[in-house]
Amino acid sequence: MISRRLLLASGLATLAIPARADSSSRLILTGTMEQGSLIVGHAPPGATATFDGDAVSVSPDGLFACGFSWDRTKPADIAIRCADGTRETRTVTPIVRQYDVQRVNGLPQSTVTPSPEIIDRIKAEHARLAAARKTDSAHTWFAEPFDWPAPGIMSGVFGSYRIDNGVPMSPHMGVDMANAEGTPIHAPTGAIVLMSEEFFLEGGFTLLDHGHGVFTYYMHQSARLVKPGDQVGRGDVIGKIGKTGRATGPHLHWGMNWFNVRLDPSRSTKTPVPQKA
Numbered sequence: 141m142i143s144r145r146l147l148l149a150s151g152l153a154t155l156a157i158p159a160r161a162d163s164s165s166r167l168i169l170t171g172t173m174e175q176g177s178l179i180v181g182h183a184p185p186g187a188t189a190t191f192d193g194d195a196v197s198v199s200p201d202g203l204f205a206c207g208f209s210w211d212r213t214k215p216a217d218i219a220i221r222c223a224d225g226t227r228e229t230r231t232v233t234p235i236v237r238q239y240d241v242q243r244v245n246g247l248p249q250s251t252v253t254p255s256p257e258i259i260d261r262i263k264a265e266h267a268r269l270a271a272a273r274k275t276d277s278a279h280t281w282f283a284e285p286f287d288w289p290a291p292g293i294m295s296g297v298f299g300s301y302r303i304d305n306g307v308p309m310s311p312h313m314g315v316d317m318a319n320a321e322g323t324p325i326h327a328p329t330g331a332i333v334l335m336s337e338e339f340f341l342e343g344g345f346t347l348l349d350h351g352h353g354v355f356t357y358y359m360h361q362s363a364r365l366v367k368p369g370d371q372v373g374r375g376d377v378i379g380k381i382g383k384t385g386r387a388t389g390p391h392l393h394w395g396m397n398w399f400n401v402r403l404d405p406s407r408s409t410k411t412p413v414p415q416k417a
């Protein structure tokens with residue numbers, strides 16, 4: 141018998157677990173409800189919604205997004221107010237995850253202990269990224285299960301404590317898929333391209349906007365094949381796997397955000413991790 145814990149670890153967690161109070165509930169929440177997972181809300185058309193008391197955008201057909209940070213332990217209040225004035229609140233406690241320690245050696249030392257000039261550059265790049273992640277577009281691609289953007293060997297998981305070249309770093313906030321340089325990277329669902337450029341740590345970097353503050357991003361690419369403003373459909377090629385930026389070998393670092401809350405994209409995919417071709 142395979143335990144639920146093992147299923148979660150293997151990526152089968154994608155099966156959304158509906159959190160609903162009872163059969164008369166008009167609020168349905170889907171997601172794995174773990175630390176780092178995206179939550180998709182389904183409310184009646186015309187409803188408004190809040191997350192921890194803060195308003196979130198709801199599409200005309202009742203879809204909204206929210207999520208748990210990687211280290212959140214306190215329960216979240218997710219509430220809707222329907223067009224007829226009735227309200228419903230759900231209190232959801234994130235499922236706590238255990239994160240491993242991962243040691244990575246052989247990184248270019250300048251990317252682990254950068255010079256003051258490079259630190260300024262990194263800060264400026266990250267400020268622009270944080271600003272871009274305030275975008276709250278009306279698209280609802282986020283509500284569909286995501287495809288894996290590329291096959292590969294999962295060489296890094298979300299939330300692990302990283303020790304790079306012996307230096308303790310902030311936790312790893314994405315999924316690493318190792319595969320040959322040049323392997324195509326596909327859009328996991330529909331999106332508008334918000335950024336596509338070369339960053340110091342991230343290397344060839346692309347940020348996709350799936351709507352309502354849900355973004356995915358792609359790092360270390362050897363080629364970027366889309367530009368800001370482009371609309372991409374599920375499966376469209378957006379770039380190629382590479383080892384640009386802080387990387388020891390060719391891999392895709394795939395990340396997800398709900399605004400500036402960092403999420404684990406492997407908890408929103410509809411299938412387990414694909415094997416290397």
Ligand SMILES: [Zn+2]
Pocket residue numbers: 296312314315316392393394
């Ligand atoms: Zn990574």
